[in-house]
Amino acid sequence: MNAATLFGLCGAALVGIGLYGLITNPEPLRKILAFNLLGGGVFLLFGVIARRAAVAGLGGDPVPQAMVITAIVVAFAATAMAIALVQRLGDETGRASISSDSSGTGDGEEKS
Amino acid sequence: MSIASVFDVALVALILAIGASTILVRKAFAAVVMFVVYGLLLSIAWVRLHAVDVALTEAAIGGGMTGLLLLGAVARSRSVNVGGPWIGRPARLATCALCALVVAGLAIAMLHPPEVIPTLAPTVMESLPQSGLGNPVAGVLFVFRALDTLLEKVVLLLALLGVWSLAPDRAWGGMPGLHVYARSDPTLIFLAQLLPPVGIVFGIYMCWVGAKDPGGAFQGGTVLAAMWLLVIVAGLQKAPAIGRLWLRGLLVAGPVLFLAIGLAGWVFADAFLAYPAGYAKPLIVAVEAALTLSIAVALGMLAAGPPERAQQQ
């Protein structure tokens, strides 16, 4: 097994770990964290694809690499937006988790 | 097994362990710290995949800036951190099965690459000399897929607009909070006095060198943003009110210049975002310089969060 395949399997496993955290953890902040973890795994898969497409004089195909750079930036922007949303939600409802008993923000406001 | 492959196996094991503990650890603060470590380890993996540009971006944005954002969020939400109920055991097992399926699918795809691997690398290398750039990734970002890069900056600005829009009405146009970090510590002030000038030189270097070596506007802008945040957090300077004209001017300067050069491409070259022959490199350097400033301000303000206090005066 060469290094690219090894990192490919690592990326695949990271996607699984991130997906598990995204589904099971009820705290929005932890969901954001898990989503970023998942994203890191997907980017790594792109890196492996780029590495395998290397030609003479290059370490990898620059097109997927450039796409990953763009993707990291967009993921950051989305994370910043999501965190701001979670914080506003927390300010409005006084709770920092989406538990199964609250159907929406209105519900939470009545309780708090 | 060579030393390099031993290193790779250890690195992968470490990445997976840290990634898993990011999910499993109980405290949100510990999870964020784990995530920052994960980002740094991942950037080493990128170096091993011969993608140094991506490694720099991952370390700066994926680990550093995202970590900063999440740390701020944890500090702010600590008082209301109730830790809701986790889902039940059957659902968790089902989730496990689902994740295992996804991993297996991806792993099979990774273990069986296509016979003829599709690659655009030769095409890029063929056309790169025309642009005058030496770094193929910068070539893709600013020449072949310039529209993606332009829209990426627009996404960043839209995210900032979104974050600002979440401020309460009375704070609109005011100053971002950042008080969760605020601590007038002489040691922090000492660092904020010494490090930023060095960081400025390094940020400009990262932007400048991006044309021929790994680096670029985004990595340089992140370094500048980090220095700016350090000065603000140490209390040497106030965070600017989001209504300030200079702030908004800097934010749009990069994308506007990029767009203007792109539109000029219709007149002087034959298409939108095409550069006239012979002028590609100076134009790209100008765009990168403007973008670096815009990115630095945008990242700094994104990390600072929505405005919380109304502007004084």
Next chain:
Amino acid sequence: MSLVMDILTICAVSAGALFFLAGTVGLLRFPDTLTRLHALTKVDNLGLGLIVLGLLPQTSSLLAVKLVIVWLLVQLSGAVVTQLIAGAVRQHGADG
């Protein structure tokens, strides 16, 4: 001459790695946060310094300057960050 330089490199880098090992052992064995910080600042800085020193003969002069700058920046960050952590521990206890 180059043999002398190579021997110097091997000795210095090995010694640096040894100090990193000792620092890590200290990090694991020392009883509380503040004593662990001692292990981090002193021993790891020395380890990095020795590794940089060992690499100097193998590089061109400008790259050597870069290496020394890296070491100085790590010294600065090490000195500042440990003081910040130590201050926080003293004020809020190890949990804060």
Next chain:
Amino acid sequence: MNSAETGNIGEASPARWSDVIGGAVIRAIGFFCFWLALTRGDPGDLGPGLIAAAAATWASLKLLPAEQWGFRPIKFAGFALHFFHQSIVAGVDVALRALHPRLPLQPGFVTYQAQLPPGTKRNTFCAIMSLMPGTLPCGTSGDGSLAIHCLDVTQPVVEQLSMEETLCMGALGSAKSDA
């Protein structure tokens, strides 16, 4: 620039105007050398280097206005050598304690009354102290004295600190007059 103008500004600013210019030039040269090291002295990279050095100098002067440091190169070189020696002693000391089977530690706090006034010089001293054997500054107490955590409180820590501070003051040119 005429002399009357320099005189006016010189009175208003904490340091003399010529000192400020001199300090700025020294800092700018330092930042430009950093740029040269980064770019390996490639002539094509000099233009942006000037911009970077100018920007860095501006930020540096804004964040850390030129004080009268009275920097003494020879004493500073001596102090640097002393510092290297001490950091090796520090590293070996802590490494031996870490590897020692019985873990010989006597950790505790020591209060130290620094002679340096609060400010950049004292912070520099604290940063150096945090890299020296067995001492770790943990912030300032209410009465302005430094709280220092030690690995071994049985050692004569305060005497050692006082000696280091004298050496440090000599190297950074902190005369008693500006204390």
